[in-house]
Amino acid sequence: MISDNINDSLIEKDLRYLKLLSKEYPTISSASTEIINLQAILNLPKATEHFISDIHGEYESFTHMLRNASGVIKRKIDDVFLNTLTEKQKSELSTIVYYPEEKLNIIEKKHDDLDNWYSVTLYKLIQLCKNVCSKYTRSKVRKALPKDFEYIIEELLHEQGDKIDKKAYYSEIIRTIVNIGRAREFIIAIANVIQNLVVDRLHIIGDIYDRGPGxxxxxxxxxxxxxxxxxxxxxxxxxxxxxxxxxxxxxxxxxxxxxxxxxxxxxxxxxxxxxxxxxxxxxxxxxxxxxxxxxxxxxxxxxxxxxxxxxxxxxxxxxxxxxxxxxxxxxxxxxxxxxxxxxxxxxxxxxxxxxxxxxxxxxxxxxxxxxxxxxxxxxxxxxxxxxxxxxxxxxxxxxxxxxxxxxxxxxxxxxxxxxxxxxxxxxxxxxxxxxxxxxxxxxxxxxxxxxxxxxxxxxxxxxxxxxxxxxxxxxxxxxxxxxxxxxxxxxxxxxxxxxxxIDDSATHKEDRISYYKYRDSEKICKNILKEFNLSPETSHIINGHIPVKTKDGESPIKANGRLLVIDGGFCKAYQPETGIAGYTLIYNSYGFLLTSHKPFTSIKDAVENDKDILSSTTILEHAAKRKRVADTDIGRELKKQVEDLEKLLIAYRKGYIEENRK
Structure with missing residues (x-):
């Protein structure tokens, strides 16, 4: 239903802008279609955000964390395949998603029946990709697809398992991909799509440079x-x-x-x-x-x-x-x-x-x-x-x-x-x-x-x-x-x-400013949130810079959850001090997940032996009601667009602007 707040005076006030908007949506039909599309997007689940801090040049750990999305991909694999795959098979599938080219180089040398392996793996990746794409519109997924395989991947992602007459169609697509020698490229393409879509937004909370080598x-x-x-x-x-x-x-x-x-x-x-x-x-x-x-x-x-x-x-x-x-x-x-x-x-x-x-x-x-x-x-x-x-x-x-x-x-x-x-x-x-x-x-x-x-x-x-x-x-x-x-x-x-x-260590002391005395104070953190025009009751401060000494019992959760410190020692120089090898934060439609990580061995070990970073995840907040796109910054922008389009509809219907049906 169009908002009751839109009246003639509002239409007349915005008429110049609405005439410009009519060039993009020249008819009632096109404006209506876009309103329907935007309203549907507003009701999709909120996309996942990934927060990483204080990387300090540790490129191998960072690369792996980026590719495994701090364990999100492994959790998706667990959700999709449950007990139908062994832990070893899940680990191998994870590595294929993280490092498709490198892992394929190893697998292709050791498999006797490679065509069968390709077919099975393609089915698995398509199932996983379906799950990852489920919270996005077809349009957004389409934009993330590689041009070479765009049509084929889109067809496979929208396979309907209950349609018996279509099963042969989808099976033939997979068989043909393998037969014409394109399975390797297709697996790499699907793995990259999963990596790109599993996390919608990456936030780096500072200190990319110094100490580490890359x-x-x-x-x-x-x-x-x-x-x-x-x-x-x-x-x-x-x-x-x-x-x-x-x-x-x-x-x-x-x-x-x-x-x-x-x-x-x-x-x-x-x-x-x-x-x-x-x-x-x-x-x-x-x-x-x-x-x-x-x-x-x-x-x-x-x-x-x-x-x-x-x-x-x-x-x-x-x-x-x-x-x-x-x-x-x-x-x-x-x-x-x-x-x-x-x-x-x-x-x-x-x-x-x-x-x-x-x-x-x-x-x-x-x-x-x-x-x-x-x-x-x-x-x-x-x-x-x-x-x-x-x-x-x-x-x-x-x-x-x-x-x-x-x-x-x-x-x-x-x-x-x-x-x-x-x-x-x-x-x-x-x-x-x-x-x-x-x-x-x-x-x-x-x-x-x-x-x-x-x-x-x-x-x-x-x-x-x-x-x-x-x-x-x-x-x-x-x-x-x-x-x-x-x-x-x-x-x-x-x-x-x-x-x-100077040898006297007393002269080395670097006293912290008052902020660090107060960052455990819920009252002060709420004041900071209000200063930046945010809700002191529901918003959070996400902070890095000072490593959390986890081994000494320090918590990254401050001020009753208003402030989260996610510097856990990504840098090897800090790890003896923190006792772990970094924190990462995930914010999805269900709430906040904080993941702490053990030291990463190497990308070589990950590829050859399917060694993932050992991590433990804590649920910081779990929403009783799943967050939607409508609850986000993007959602607020989309609501404004819907309101503008509704004004345009009224302007068409009341004759302020003529439709262009050409």
Missing amino acids: AEIIMDALIKHHSVDIQWGNHDILWMGAAAGCEACVANVLRICLRYANLNTIEEGYGINLLPLATFAMDTYANDPCKDFIPKVIDKNINKKDMDLFAKMHKAIAMIQFKLEGNAIKNHPEFKMDDRLLLDKIDIEKGEININGEKCKLNDTNFPTVDFKDPYKLTDREICIIKKLTRSFTNSEKLQRHIKFLYKNGSMYLVYNSNLLYHGCIPLNEDGSFKKVKIGNSTYSGKSLLDKYDKLIRNAYFSKNNIKNKQYGMDMLWYMWCGEDSPLFGKKKMTTFERYF
Whole structure:
């Protein structure tokens, strides 16, 4: 029934827009058909969303998690085949869906009756695909189908098992696919359709970069994904700053990569030339063992000679970083980071440094590049090196393509289907109220603060003609990495210098800001949700950044379920701390499922031995009434379209607009 709220005055007010709409729907019949179609879509089950956080370059775990949809595909296989398949058969079928080409290479070598295996497997995949597609319209499924097999797959997906006269028709399709040698390609096509449709939307809650060896591989996968958004993390921001040309961000990126002896992404992934840095480091620190700069090794195959070189490069870039950061702090007193100006607090003769009035012993007093009369001044050679390195970052075609994708598909936060997604935190005062931060001549807090930061971050990359705006944006990108009021950092200071040069661990402490004291408070989390115009009773905050120490009994569920922290240690460096290998969150039409994962062995093991990630799933919320498309953001847009089309129908019927029947 057409809404009673639509009257003549409303039609007249919107007449100009309705005339434009009539070009797409020129008749009563076409408008009516679209209303029927949209109303049907509104009543379909809500599509599945997949949330992953803090991937940190661990591309093998990420790739597998993406392909198995955090266990959703395996659960679908269990639902469809129940006890008709053994666990071994289910595992093999799962692997075929995850890695169709690789698994077929193995199976095709060992099966004697390959044609029969093809036929049986095709039937299984069609049954599974039917289940996956059941919550989508035919139109949406059709768009996901590969052009080569679009018609055939669509026919098979809509097979009616109770129609005896059609069984021979469908059986002949399968038999012909096998007989003409297209079974392999067809299996790969169906597997890809299942992967694409089992999860409708992928949310990455920040920190794609650093520590692990394959951030660029992850970025390539995200670019190919059919529907993805990214909430920037502090490590992502660092790479975004480096790509924009921020020298302090370039130095930090390289220091972190050298800290973990992880240069694959830098050199092989993005083609950054590190020879100038290596040459400078060997010359400057030739007789310095740089013992506190020996990398934390993830790759056990690195030899001692390379490790020694990495340590020297590590120290060289760290010293360049401290100088660049010192200059940024002095140029921006509004950052309130004077306590991070440490090079001028060194008493080189006594081998001490003054930290907040306390004298601390330095474990290393070899500072050949520091002029203690002007400690933040870079040497001519350091200036030359950082400029060459920065040019390499800004001229890397692949890096620029990836960073543009981060800007296009990313943001400081996202409100999606009544949930608030952000990587780090919301700056709060000690009493839990929103902290007011002055930027320029204006003051911002809560949502307005994140919106302002988002704008400045974009200026850093896209302000090509306004040098002043670009430079301020680049400095702000660096501040987002380590500033107290950064929603991406969440600590009062970053004690990088202390961790390298002072043995006293008390100086290494990085106190978290008030947000982390209050994220267990249901009242505060509800206030945050209200600040972003969300329901404090039904909406959720989905958060990453700080690993949940599961082994110590910490729960990822905070504030009586209002806030969910899904950083569970994807990064191998964090796994001893968390006790697991990551969390992922699934939000489907029935509610929220939180999955915790054991460490992943390798893609090779998964393909050859059908080894899936061992995971355990907790139901966080189960809706008494299944959510429909009508309950989502897309649903709200579709309802507006229905209302507009209803207005168009009335305009046709009352003669405001003439139908075009041509």
